[in-house]
Amino acid sequence: MLMSITAIIVGLILLVWSADRFVEGSATVAGHFGMPPLLIGMVVIGFGTSAPEMVVSAIAATQGNPGLALGNAYGSNITNIALIIGVTALISPIIVHSQILKKELPILTGLMALSAWQVWDGHITRIEAIVLLLVFVVLMSWTIWQGLAKKTDALGQEIEQEMAQRSMSTGRATFWLVTGLLLLVGSSRMLVWGAVNIAQLFGVSDLIIGLTIVAIGTSLPELASSVIAARKGEHDLALGNILGSNLFNTLAVVGIAGVIQPMAVAPEVLSRDMLVMSLLTVSLFAICYGFKGRPGRVNRIEGLLLLAAYLGYNLYLITNIIGN
DSSP states (O other), rough: HHHHHHHHHHHHHHHHHHHHHHHHHHHHHHHHHOOOHHIIIIHHHHHHHHHHHHHHHHHHHHHHHHHHHHHHHHHHHIIIIIIIIIHHHHOOOEOOOHHHHHHHHHHHHHHHHHHHHHHHSSSEEEEHHHHHHHHHHHHHHHHHHHHHHHOOOHHHHHHHHHHHHTTTHHHHHHHHHHHHHHHHHHHHHHHHHHHHHHHHHHHHOOOIIIIIIIIHHHHOOOOOOOOHHHHHTHHHHHHHHHHHHHHHHIIIIIHHHHHHHOEOHHIIIIHHHHHHHHHHHHHHHHHHOTTOOOEEEEOOOHHHHHHHHHHHHHHHHHHHHHHH
């Protein structure tokens, strides 16, 4: 048991550190090759901050633990909206200026409907996983087109300012990109091994472990980057981290895991986890979209409500575990 707990703790620490190195290295390399800042923020950073979820879920599916993979994806989405946006809004109310982010919100809401439809019958088949990956490719193509066509945007300006503060040589950036990726894989394997052992020891399902411990751990890079961005007044970047991560989680993370290992979905995923995830996404859409020409925003009261929803959801999970 001690080894499993140590593996989880060390794995999480290395996961967060390596993900940060990977994001910083890949964003800098992309900038050196002339990629527009807006595109770096929407694609490169979005991919980098979701890399922990992708690697952890892929390894979990490969090792025959699809419940851990699905719980990681959906749990990370819930954590991103309720915990991370909630904490970020308490630090500094989030004002949404970027038109790109406002376009992503209704898309993300639609993806929740697609996900609910797929888990309705209690399975995510390999074909359904391929559909998720195809939708992901289409959306990434649209995102790249938007990023190349729209030269100026509030999100792009914040990304440009952030990159100017973290300048490094191409060689050093490449080193951190490769090193971060290798450590990301190694720490993910360590985390999955420890999480599965703990689940088996206490008789808790892989799904619950994925929704809680693993989801929080793989969401730590988003928490750190969003809080830092909010303290600097980079509100669009803070929200962009979350929207990009949830889009990657819903499509790429579940899609990759489902292609590796088709997943049987427990009934409570639809009635509990999918319901909470969808309600949080719809509430975020209603809060952030903005109406009558005014920018959307997440104020401190709304942030507190999101945090309360997150605590309530996790308390419900814990009481279920104790009850069983």
